[in-house]
Amino acid sequence: xxxxxxxxxxxxxxxxxxxxxxxxxxxxxxxxxxxxxxxxxxxxxxxxxxxxxxxxxxxxxxxxxxxxxxxxxxxxxxxxxxxxxxxxxxxxxxxxxxxxxxxxxxxxxxx
Amino acid sequence: xxxxxxxxxxxxxxxxxxxxxxxxxxxxxxxxxxxxxxxxxxxxxxxxxxxxxxxxxxxxxxxxxxxxxxxxxxxxxxxxxxxxxxxxxxxxxxxxxxxxxxxxxxxxxxxxxxxxxxxxxxxxxxxxxxxxxxxxxxxxxxxxxxxxxxxxxxxxxxxxxxxxxxxxxxxxxxxxxxxxxxxxxxxxx
Amino acid sequence: xxxxxxxxxxxxxxxxxxxxxxxxxxxxxxxxxxxxxxxxxxxxxxxxxxxxxxxxxxxxxxxxxxxxxxxxxxxxxxxxxxxxxxxxxxxxxxxxxxxxxxxxxxxxxxxxxxxxxxxxxxxxxxxxxxxxxxxxxxxxxxxxxxxxxxxxxxxxxxxxxxxxxxxxxxxxxxxxxxxxxxxxxxxxxxxxxxxxxxxxxxxxxxxxxx
Numbered sequence: 001x002x003x004x005x006x007x008x009x010x011x012x013x014x015x016x017x018x019x020x021x022x023x024x025x026x027x028x029x030x031x032x033x034x035x036x037x038x039x040x041x042x043x044x045x046x047x048x049x050x051x052x053x054x055x056x057x058x059x060x061x062x063x064x065x066x067x068x069x070x071x072x073x074x075x076x077x078x079x080x081x082x083x084x085x086x087x088x089x090x091x092x093x094x095x096x097x098x099x100x101x102x103x104x105x106x107x108x109x110x111x
Numbered sequence: 112x113x114x115x116x117x118x119x120x121x122x123x124x125x126x127x128x129x130x131x132x133x134x135x136x137x138x139x140x141x142x143x144x145x146x147x148x149x150x151x152x153x154x155x156x157x158x159x160x161x162x163x164x165x166x167x168x169x170x171x172x173x174x175x176x177x178x179x180x181x182x183x184x185x186x187x188x189x190x191x192x193x194x195x196x197x198x199x200x201x202x203x204x205x206x207x208x209x210x211x212x213x214x215x216x217x218x219x220x221x222x223x224x225x226x227x228x229x230x231x232x233x234x235x236x237x238x239x240x241x242x243x244x245x246x247x248x249x250x251x252x253x254x255x256x257x258x259x260x261x262x263x264x265x266x267x268x269x270x271x272x273x274x275x276x277x278x279x280x281x282x283x284x285x286x287x288x289x290x291x292x293x294x295x296x297x298x299x300x
Numbered sequence: 301x302x303x304x305x306x307x308x309x310x311x312x313x314x315x316x317x318x319x320x321x322x323x324x325x326x327x328x329x330x331x332x333x334x335x336x337x338x339x340x341x342x343x344x345x346x347x348x349x350x351x352x353x354x355x356x357x358x359x360x361x362x363x364x365x366x367x368x369x370x371x372x373x374x375x376x377x378x379x380x381x382x383x384x385x386x387x388x389x390x391x392x393x394x395x396x397x398x399x400x401x402x403x404x405x406x407x408x409x410x411x412x413x414x415x416x417x418x419x420x421x422x423x424x425x426x427x428x429x430x431x432x433x434x435x436x437x438x439x440x441x442x443x444x445x446x447x448x449x450x451x452x453x454x455x456x457x458x459x460x461x462x463x464x465x466x467x468x469x470x471x472x473x474x475x476x477x478x479x480x481x482x483x484x485x486x487x488x489x490x491x492x493x494x495x496x497x498x499x500x501x502x503x504x505x506x507x508x509x510x
Contacts, residue, residue, distance in 0.1 A: 028396070074425060078486040079406045082415045086408060104414040108400060110425040110486060118463060120437040125461040126500035132440025132459050136423045137399030139391060146387050155375035172390050179394040183401070188440070238363065239371040246371075261368045286331050289361070293330065296367065297360050 010064070010096070011053035017092050018055060018068055023081045026071040028108055030056040055089075063099035071109035078110045131188035134179070142182075146175055149192060153199050159246070159258050160203040170206055174199035193264065200263045204273045207255070238296070245295040253288035256281055326351040333357050337365075399423075404447045407488060419447060422487055426458065429482040433474045435463040439499055445492070453492035456483070461500035472496040 018027050056067040066089055072081045086105045093100050122130060122144055133141035153174065157167035177198050185194055246254055255274065259265040267285070271278040325333070328348060336348055337358060348354045401419030408415050423441045430438035439459035446452040458479060462471050476494045483491050 071421075074428065074482075074486070078417055078421070078425070079415075079488055082406045082417065083408060086410065086413050086415055090410065100412055102412055102414070103410070105416075106403070107406075107417045107421050108396065110417070110421045111428070119431065119435060120461040120463055120500070120502035121504060122437065124504055125437055125439075125502055128499050129437060129439035129459060129461045133427065133438065135399075136427060136441055137396070137420045138424070138427065139394065142394070143387065143391060146390050150387065150390075151376035151379035152372060154379055155372045158375070159372065168386065172386070172393060175390045176393050180398045183399060238367045239374050242364070242367045242371050258368075261365060262372055282331070286329075289330050289334060289364075292364055293357070293360050296364055 007057050007059055008053055010059070010098075011055050011057040014055040014057060014066065014068070014089060014092060015053055017088060018070060018085055021081075021085055021088055023073045023076050024070050024085065025073055025111055026109070027054045028069040028071065029054050030067045030069045030106075059098070060101065063101035064093055065102040066093070066100060067104040067106075069106045069108055071111060072107055074110050078107050082107050127191060128188040131182070131185070131191045135182040135185060135188070142175075142179055145178075145191070145195075149195060150175075153195065156196065156258070156262060157199060157203055159262070160200070160255060161206060166206050167203075170199060170202040173202045177202070196263050200259060200265070200273070207274075241296055242292070245292050248295070249288055249291060252276075253284045253291070256284045257288040257292070260285055324351075324353040325357060326353055328354055330357060330361070334361055337361055396420075402447050404487060404489065405450055407450070417487060419443060422483075422489075425482055425486055426456070426479050429478045430458055430460060430475045433471065433478050435466040435471060436475055437461045437502075438475075443489070447489060450488065451490050454489045455493045455495070456491055457495045457497060459497045459499045461502055462498055464501050464503045468498055468501075472498060 015027055018024055054069070058065045068085060068089065070085065072078050082105050086103055089103055089105070090100050120129075122133075122141060130141045130144050134145055150171065153171045154167060157170045161167045161170060174195065178195050181198075185191065246257075249257070252274075256270055259270050259273070260267070265273070267278055267281050270276075270285075271281045274281070276284075326347065328351070333348065333354060336345060341349075341358075348358070399420040401423070403416040404419055404422060406415035406417060422443070426441045427438045430436055430441075437460065439461065440457075441459075442457045443454055444457065445454040447454055456479065458475065460472070460475055462468060473496075475496050479494055479496075480491065483489060483494075
């Protein structure tokens, strides 16, 4: 059974991964969870370091649920970049031996 | 036109339909133009309703934040100014209510008397100065009703609803405000 | 009230402890006259229009109304440009999420994937595409149709301002093709039409890098 701290570590790794992908201009906080819940997780685990773990990760018994909110460059197709980020996230999880049960990727800006 | 230079209509100059449309679609630069264009007017209006001090600034800021959130629901872009003033009126009224809850001041009818005499109004430099003085001399409830009616163009019923007063009371307050202002402005003694 | 006052009490006004100084309103009240002004003096009420007292009072009420707006405008003018910090303060308080709009799906082979572009992101991209056309400043962009349903026909409408001197049909056509090209590049929307609505023509532009 994984702990919340491990969730947070994985979230930070995924945030770094997404940021490093070509065409990704910014990673936004994910507001998929109610703010109160999210605030609770953040405050109990990382304190003020919210900026480092913007990709939301929830680990369950059968696998991970991941939510990414980002901006991409208008240079390349936004839909294609969305698919590439999804593929990169799934590959990363797989390399860590985690199966993805739900991966959400949202493009909130195209600049 | 210079064929080499890239040129486009300036955001500050185009028809407001364009600016409001962009802001409604989430363009913060267009919204900034609207803040600069109407911010001082909104602030002057809020100060008339709330008096000087931080409250008026906060109300204006709240109004703009709400406007940003709800702008995509504004159907007629040409109605932006009036729509914004409505939002601000609501923010001011909320503060007026909160104040009377806190302070438990039963009588908001006391007038600020200094310099608010009719004589001062008559000899003042301009019609606006005269009105400012005459307004300052009005009891608070009368002044609020009158500003909501004449500047924000609220109906009697809307004022009654916002200020939790019977419509007949609003009518009476407005009637008194109007008579006092006309008398002082026109020197009708 | 002084004996030489041209005004007399208005008996129809609601109970008021103040002295009432009213011109001879021939049986009308200031309230009625205000309502009459609010109605744009229509339909014409001869009993008001033919009363010298009423006409004086109407003029006074109009002056009062004009002064009210002039007062606020004058105070606003005195405030304007004084301080920029409050503009920044307001801008820092607004959030990008407010205009996300609907979720526009992106296809994926993975059943565990939910991939979307926000409507706000697509509108912003369309705006940038139109702004990239020489002589054009984009206004509102509307996506009519169920963008959340893959393949549903979507009618796009954009409003634009153009610089004077641009042939308008050509400019509109260039905006249309730029918007079509970018929508096809970035989204999987089934665009059925793109309407370009010229809302404004400007005589002054601004040189700005594209």
